[in-house]
Every structure is written in structure tokens, then in C-alpha cells.
Amino acid sequence: MARLSEENLALALEIIGRYPRKKSALVPLLHLAQEQDGYVAEDAMVHLAELVEVTPAEVLGTCSFYEMFKREHVGRYLVNVCGTMSCALAGADELIHHVEQRLGIKVGGTTADGLVTLERAECQAACTEAPCLQVNYRYRYRVTAADVDALLDDLVAGRLDGEIPAHGVVARVRQHIPAERAVPVQPPEAVTAAPAWFAEESRT
Amino acid sequence: MTSGTTFPHAPGYVAGDRPRIVTARFEFEDSFTLERYLATDGYAGLRAALARPPADVHAEVRSATLLGRGGAGFPAGVKWGLMPQGVWPRYLVVNGDESEPGTYKDRLLMERDPHQLIEGCLIACYAAGLSQCFLYVRGEMAVAQERLATALNEAYAAGFVGRRILGSDFSVDIVLHWGAGAYVVGEETALIESLEGNRGMPRLKPPYFPAAIGLYGKPTIVNNVETISNLPWLLRNGAAAYTAIGTEASPGTRMVAVSGHVERPGVYEIVNGTTTFRDLIYGEAFCGGIRGGNTLKAFVPGGGSAPWFGPDQLELPFEGRTVGAAGSMLGSGAVMVMDHTTDIPAAALNLTRFYAHESCGKCVPCREGATWLERILERIVAGEGSERDLELLLDVGASICPGDFPHASSERLGLTAVPFPYKMTTICFVGPSAFVPVHSALTLFRDEFEARIKRRTTIAVTASRVPR
Numbered sequence: 001m002a003r004l005s006e007e008n009l010a011l012a013l014e015i016i017g018r019y020p021r022k023k024s025a026l027v028p029l030l031h032l033a034q035e036q037d038g039y040v041a042e043d044a045m046v047h048l049a050e051l052v053e054v055t056p057a058e059v060l061g062t063c064s065f066y067e068m069f070k071r072e073h074v075g076r077y078l079v080n081v082c083g084t085m086s087c088a089l090a091g092a093d094e095l096i097h098h099v100e101q102r103l104g105i106k107v108g109g110t111t112a113d114g115l116v117t118l119e120r121a122e123c124q125a126a127c128t129e130a131p132c133l134q135v136n137y138r139y140r141y142r143v144t145a146a147d148v149d150a151l152l153d154d155l156v157a158g159r160l161d162g163e164i165p166a167h168g169v170v171a172r173v174r175q176h177i178p179a180e181r182a183v184p185v186q187p188p189e190a191v192t193a194a195p196a197w198f199a200e201e202s203r204t
Numbered sequence: 205m206t207s208g209t210t211f212p213h214a215p216g217y218v219a220g221d222r223p224r225i226v227t228a229r230f231e232f233e234d235s236f237t238l239e240r241y242l243a244t245d246g247y248a249g250l251r252a253a254l255a256r257p258p259a260d261v262h263a264e265v266r267s268a269t270l271l272g273r274g275g276a277g278f279p280a281g282v283k284w285g286l287m288p289q290g291v292w293p294r295y296l297v298v299n300g301d302e303s304e305p306g307t308y309k310d311r312l313l314m315e316r317d318p319h320q321l322i323e324g325c326l327i328a329c330y331a332a333g334l335s336q337c338f339l340y341v342r343g344e345m346a347v348a349q350e351r352l353a354t355a356l357n358e359a360y361a362a363g364f365v366g367r368r369i370l371g372s373d374f375s376v377d378i379v380l381h382w383g384a385g386a387y388v389v390g391e392e393t394a395l396i397e398s399l400e401g402n403r404g405m406p407r408l409k410p411p412y413f414p415a416a417i418g419l420y421g422k423p424t425i426v427n428n429v430e431t432i433s434n435l436p437w438l439l440r441n442g443a444a445a446y447t448a449i450g451t452e453a454s455p456g457t458r459m460v461a462v463s464g465h466v467e468r469p470g471v472y473e474i475v476n477g478t479t480t481f482r483d484l485i486y487g488e489a490f491c492g493g494i495r496g497g498n499t500l501k502a503f504v505p506g507g508g509s510a511p512w513f514g515p516d517q518l519e520l521p522f523e524g525r526t527v528g529a530a531g532s533m534l535g536s537g538a539v540m541v542m543d544h545t546t547d548i549p550a551a552a553l554n555l556t557r558f559y560a561h562e563s564c565g566k567c568v569p570c571r572e573g574a575t576w577l578e579r580i581l582e583r584i585v586a587g588e589g590s591e592r593d594l595e596l597l598l599d600v601g602a603s604i605c606p607g608d609f610p611h612a613s614s615e616r617l618g619l620t621a622v623p624f625p626y627k628m629t630t631i632c633f634v635g636p637s638a639f640v641p642v643h644s645a646l647t648l649f650r651d652e653f654e655a656r657i658k659r660r661t662t663i664a665v666t667a668s669r670v671p672r
Contacts, residue, residue: 018379020293020336020420026401027384031343052401065403065564066384068343080344085305085508085540086463088554122387122558123305123508124344127463127538128216128470137346141215171349175356175380181366183336183377188420191293191335197374198258198333 003047008036011174012051018177020188022052026062030069035168039070068170075110077155078167080121081133081143087123090130090142096120098145102152115156117167138164208468208489214316216308216461218470220489223449225457226433227473230316236351238358241319247364249436253327254372261331261439268443269455270435271476273309274299274390274428275507275535277524284332286415287423294423296329296337297399297414298432301383301390303342305508305558306538308471309459310429314341314348317433318355322365322378324432327439329376332425336377338399343383352380387562391632392426393418394564405564406632430459430537451477454523458534460484464541465498466491474522481505482518485541498543502648506535508555509637511624512644513612531612531621548652552645553581559638569604570635576600577638589657594646601639604629609639611647619647 004012012032016025026048033044040063049056063069081087081096096107099118103111110117126132129141133148140151154160165172209219213233229235229244241247253261266281287294298321302310314321325337341349356378359365367375381399383389389398393407396419411417418424434456438446447455454477461471462484468491474484484490485503494500502512505522511532513520520526524534542551560574580597583589601609605626613621628636646653 018377021400023401024381024399027343027398028382031382031384054401061403062401065405066343066386068385083554084558085504085551085554086469088551089464089540089542089546121344122561123303123307125302125308125311125342126216127306127308127540128461129308130463130469134344137344139347170343170346170382171353172346173350173353173357175353177366177377177379178360181360181363183367183375185336185377186293188293188422194292194333195335195375197330197372 002037002041003043004033005036008032012048014176016051018185020185023054026052026054026059027066030059030063030066031170034069035170038076038166038168039073042071073114074167075115075117076166077116077135077164078119079116079133079135080119080124080137082122082124082126082131083120084123086127087131092131095131095133095143095145095148099148102149116152135160136164136167137170210470214312216469216471217312217316218468218472218490220472222473222475222489223457224473225437225446225449226313226317226320226430226459228437229320230312235316236318236355238319238355238362241317245436245440246319247323247436249439250323250326250364251370252439253330254370254374258331258333261327264443265331265435265438268438268446269453270431270438270446271454271456271524272428273430273458273537275304275509275533277534280427280431283413283415283427284328284425286413287332287425288416291423293335294333294425295419296325296332296334297392297395297419297424297426298325298337298339298429299390299392299395299426300339300341300345300348300429301395302429302536303387303390304536304538305555306461306463306504306540307507307536308461308463309537311342311345311348312471313429313433313459314345315351318348318352319359320433320436321352321429322355322359324435325378326365326369326376327435328425328427328432330374334376334425336379338379338381338419340395340399341380341382343385349380349382356380386564387558388564388632388634391634394632395426396424403564405566408631450475451523453477453525458522458537460522460537460539462491462539462541464503465495465543465546466493466541467495468492477521477523479522480519481513481522481539484522484539485518491541494541494543498545501542501544501546501548502644503542504538504540506533507538508540508558509533509633509640510535511610511612511640512648514614514616514648516615517612528624529621531610531623533624547585548645548649549581549585549656552641553578553585555641556581556638559634563634563638567630567632567635569629570638573600573604573635574638577642581642584653584656587656587659589653591654591657593657594650594653597642597646601643604635604639609643611644614648617648
């Protein structure tokens with residue numbers, strides 16, 4: 001699939017412009033590519049390499065390190081059931097087993113209709129609300145087998161479309177720094193003195 | 205406020221009759237909006253800071269002994285002073301990559317009070333001469349990212365962030381950055397690598413502190429979300445008011461998540477240094493005891509990387525030095541409680557599997573060692589282990605951590621504590637952390653491993669589950 005669309009290219013350039021070095025934008029840009037296509041396409045990686053001025057291999061190197069980046073299609077909904085300690089103490093393994101049974105797939109698999117991919121996730125920082133899960137990174141707390149059944153029914157029926165965007169979209173709000181408020185960004189080697197407001201006599 | 209008040213909009217958080225520094229606004233459903241923030245002393249700490257020279261603000265933070273809340277507990281004011289003179293620019297990187305097993309506090313702070321964090325970033329930048337701030341939020345935290353993006357957009361529009369803040373000549377950008385799923389990126393040099401667009405692998409040490417050589421090779425302060433979130437209160441009320449709470453060595457408050465087999469798991473802002481583990485686990489204002497009247501078997505006092513404690517350690521205060529001397533660490537404010545029904549070898553496997561999975565692969569002892577620890581534990585838990593496996597586990601562990609390994613004392617076993625920390629052959633703590641649960645479980649509950657090995661012909665594979 002695709003290089004970045006014109007609209008996403010504009011967003012990409014805005015993101016790159018915030019960093020002292022272009023490559024710093026790479027992880028956010030990989031998210032942008034995944035948001036566009038639902039996964040990180042090879043052409044998109046080539047495009048990002050051009051934008052941040054590194055080789056495509058370097059983009060792949062970064063991309064392949066991080067678990068959220070998928071290099072092939074996954075389901076519209078990525079269901080991540082936490083399996084780490086606090087959740088395991090609250091029955092996460094049984095819960096994962098139940099989801100497998102219910103969906104007829106194993107952890108790592110995708111349902112035949114392409115709707116749901118199931119993963120066993122590591123600690124999701126909701127340990128007091130165990131067991132927990134995320135659907136496209138939206139939380140569900142103190143989840144029972146019945147909760148999962150209801151959730152999957154809702155996903156199939158499209159009742160959660162307003163709350164849960166398709167896989168690839170994480171945050172639905174972006175930071176925008178207004179040009180008139182932005183501090184000019186310089187490469188680190190171009191800065192040789194303390195910021196003007198950090199007066200000489202007050203340095204620590 | 206009565207003891208044990210909860211709020212549907214802040215799942216997990218429990219308020220009580222205790223001083224509240226960082227969670228004071230959590231009772232408000234709209235605590236994340238600029239409107240609510242401004243109505244509750246918002247940005248008053250920044251105004252107070254800007255009225256003083258930066259060095260004064262730094263001195264105030266240093267005298268408050270604001271201990272880092274990310275894991276190591278290093279005082280923020282001292283860390284800021286480690287930057288070399290005359291090297292510019294200096295950067296601030298805020299570590300919001302919370303992912304240590306059992307830890308749930310930074311996400312609450314980002315979701316419930318993003319402006320408090322933003323104000324804290326501005327105060328830190330002003331005090332230490334940092335010219336740009338990167339707020340690194342864990343990739344999986346969609347709502348935290350949205351709340352921070354909205355808050356930053358509001359704060360820029362209102363003149364709190366960016367060029368000529370509040371009409372002064374203080375100018376700094378705060379850039380929202382987000383990760384993509386890698387526990388090891390919580391290690392500060394790996395965080396910097398990730399922020400440079402690379403694979404998130406920790407850097408070789410020395411240099412030990414990014415304050416000397418950090419982002420783009422420049423002096424960089426990496427502080428935890430909770431640490432930074434303390435700054436607005438600290439600047440509004442002063443170091444004396446801050447140190448009046450808690451103890452001399454550990455002043456202020458701390459956020460602690462208590463999870464596992466307790467009646468009321470929750471996230472509490474506790475008085476630093478004086479609250480004991482017994483208070484936390486059994487206190488009516490806190491967790492109210494072990495679930496169903498069960499018996500406490502063991503607990504993890506400071507996140508998955510911390511050596512385990514048993515009932516012998518309940519009277520210890522939640523205080524860094526004391527807990528270190530007793531053979532563990534406070535880490536990231538995460539207590540995980542196991543009752544007597546817990547399958548100890550399976551629990552150890554669960555945590556070791558986490559670190560084996562999250563090993564970045566840079567250091568051989570971690571990449572190979574953690575994986576082998578996981579495999580050996582797997583076969584023991586599956587009932588296919590041998591007596592030799594227990595020595596093999598310790599042997600593999602010794603290749604990651606040569607020398608004495610920290611553990612708690614135990615009256616039952618006649619053990620005296622070996623203090624934290626340990627020697628290590630890896631450049632970050634992921635490798636040793638894979639051995640921590642193995643060592644703790646084997647030291648305190650060797651009989652359970654031996655029983656599992658002896659029963660191996662009859663046990664079912666389902667025993668790999670941690671029973672409820």
C-alpha cells in the first residue's frame with residue numbers, strides 16, 4: 001500500500017518541524033502511516049525515509065522494534081488482554097482462554113471476517129482494575145467473561161464505532177503549535193549559548 | 205473528604221484524609237480542563253517561579269529533596285545540578301512511558317491533571333535553563349495522549365507555553381511525543397534513543413547520567429511524570445511546606461498502586477516515608493486486608509523489578525532507604541499482593557516471562573539469560589522439571605547478577621536480609637529484573653518448587669495458571 005496522502009504529508013511535515021533533528025519524528029510518523037493504512041506499509045516506510053533523510057532500512061529497523069507497529073493487516077479491532085502479574089492474580093489466563101474459545105482463534109490470530117485480532121498484552125498500567133484489556137488502546141476494567149461477550153457483540157454490531165476508532169488511530173486529538181507562539185527550533189549544534197531568558201547571573 | 209472515597213471518572217484512585225499534593229483535583233470530573241485548572245490555583249506555581257531568578261527556583265526544589273518517582277529515587281534538584289557548565293542547549297524529557305508491572309499512577313496523572321504536568325515542565329525548564337521539553341507518553345495510552353494534546357493546545361492558546369510565556373522573556377516549547385510499545389524504553393537512555401527515532405535500546409554507560417550527555421549528545425534532564433507533577437504545588441507552597449509532610453529523607457507524598465489479592469485494590473497518594481506496608485495492605489483507609497479473609501503469602505513492594513517481601517516485612521515504612529536495607533526497593537510505587545492460594549512458581553514465571561519478552565536483546569546475559577530462565581520455569585510449572593533445574597536457575601541468574609543477590613529476611617526460614625542493590629553484567633535493569641522473581645520465589649518458597657518437581661508425573665498442564 002501507500003505512501004502518505006497529501007493531507008498526511010502536511011501533518012508529517014508539521015510534526016518533523018518540531019524536532020531539532022528530523023529523525024526524532026520517526027515514531028510519531030510511523031503511527032501516522034499506520035493510522036492511514038491500518039498497518040505500516042512498505043511504501044510508507046520508504047516515504048518516511050525520504051522525509052526524515054535516513055535509509056528505508058533504518059526506518060524498518062525502528063519500526064520493527066516496537067510492538068504497536070504492525071507490518072501486515074490486523075483486524076479492525078485489536079483486543080489486547082493483559083496477562084501480567086496483577087491481572088494474572090485476578091484470573092487473566094482464564095479470561096484469555098475464554099476469549100480464544102469465544103472467537104475461535106488463538107492469541108496472535110485474527111477472526112476470519114477480519115474484525116478482531118487477539119493479543120496477550122504485557123502490563124497496561126491499570127493494575128488495580130484487574131483484569132483489564134484494551135480494544136484499539138481503549139480500556140475495559142475488571143473484565144469478566146460476560147463483559148467480554150458483551151463487548152464482542154457490541155463490536156460486531158458496530159455499537160462502539162463512536163468510542164473506538166479503527167486500528168491504527170491511537171489519539172484522536174493532535175497537538176498543533178500555532179506559528180506565532182512557537183519557539184524557533186534549531187539543530188542542537190547550532191545552539192552555543194544559554195537561552196536569553198536564562199540570565200548569566202542566575203545560571204545553576 | 206471521608207476515607208476511601210472513589211470517583212467513577214478516575215478508576216482506581218482512592219482519596220482519603222491525607223495530604224494531597226498531586227491528586228488534589230482528582231475529585232473533579234473536569235479536572236483535565238484549563239477552566240478547572242485555572243479555578244484551582246492553576247499556573248500559580250509558574251507565576252511564582254517566574255517572579256524569581258531561575259537559580260532561586262532550582263534552590264527551592266533542591267531544598268525540598270524532591271525524590272524521583274520513576275524508580276531510582278534520585279533527588280530532582282540534585283539531578284538538575286549535574287549538567288555541565290557552558291554546554292548548550294539543554295533539554296527536558298519527561299518519562300511517561302509507565303509500564304513496570306503493577307504500576308498505575310503516571311497514567312492517572314496524565315489523564316486527570318495534564319495541566320499540572322505541563323506547568324511542572326515549565327517550572328523545570330525555567331529553573332534549569334532547558335530550552336525545549338519533550339513529553340514522552342507511552343504509546344498504548346490513547347486517552348492520556350488526547351488529554352495532553354488538548355491541554356497543550358489550550359495552554360499554547362492561553363500564552364502559558366511557547367514564545368514569551370505570560371509576557372516574560374521565558375520561552376519554551378513542549379512537544380508531545382509518544383511511544384509504540386516497548387517496556388525497555390522506560391529506561392532513560394533507551395527513552396532518549398527512542399526520541400531520536402531509533403530502536404529503543406539503552407546506551408552503554410558511562411556516561412551514567414543523561415544530564416551530562418543525553419538527547420543529541422546534549423545535557424538532558426529525564427524526570428518522571430509524578431516527579432514533575434509535584435513542582436506546581438512545591439512552587440506555590442514552598443519547600444518548607446513540602447518537607448513538613450513525610451520524613452526528612454523522604455518528604456512529601458507518593459502515589460502507590462496496590463493490586464492483587466486485597467479487598468480494595470487502589471491507587472493512593474500516601475504520606476512519604478511513614479506509611480507502613482501493613483497500613484497499605486490492611487488499613488481501613490487503604491486496601492482493607494487480604495481478599496476473603498485469606499492469608500498473606502508474599503508481596504512485591506515496588507513493581508515487578510523489586511525483590512519480594514513476606515509477612516515479616518509488613519511493619520516496614522514505605523521509605524526508600526529502609527526498604528533497600530531490607531533487601532528490596534520502592535521502585536515505581538507498585539505493591540502487588542499474593543495470598544495463600546497463589547501458585548508461587550507460576551507467579552514467578554509470569555514476571556520472568558514479562559522481562560524475557562521485553563528484553564531488547566542488546567546484552568547477551570539478558571537476552572539469553574531471561575529466555576532460559578523463562579523456559580526452565582515453564583517446564584517446572586508444567587510438571588516437567590528436575591531437581592537440577594533449581595540450581596540451573598540460580599546459575600543462569602548468577603551470569604546476569606554475579607555475587608550476593610538481595611532478598612528479604614524470614615523468621616520462618618531463619619534468613620537475614622541481603623540489602624539492595626546487586627551487581628550486574630547488563631547495561632540496564634531489565635536483565636536482573638528477570639532474575640528477581642526467580643530468586644525471591646526460590647529463596648522464600650523453595651519447597652513449592654521442590655513439590656512441583658516431585659509431583660511431575662501427575663500434575664496437569666492447567667497448573668500453569670495462577671489460581672484465583
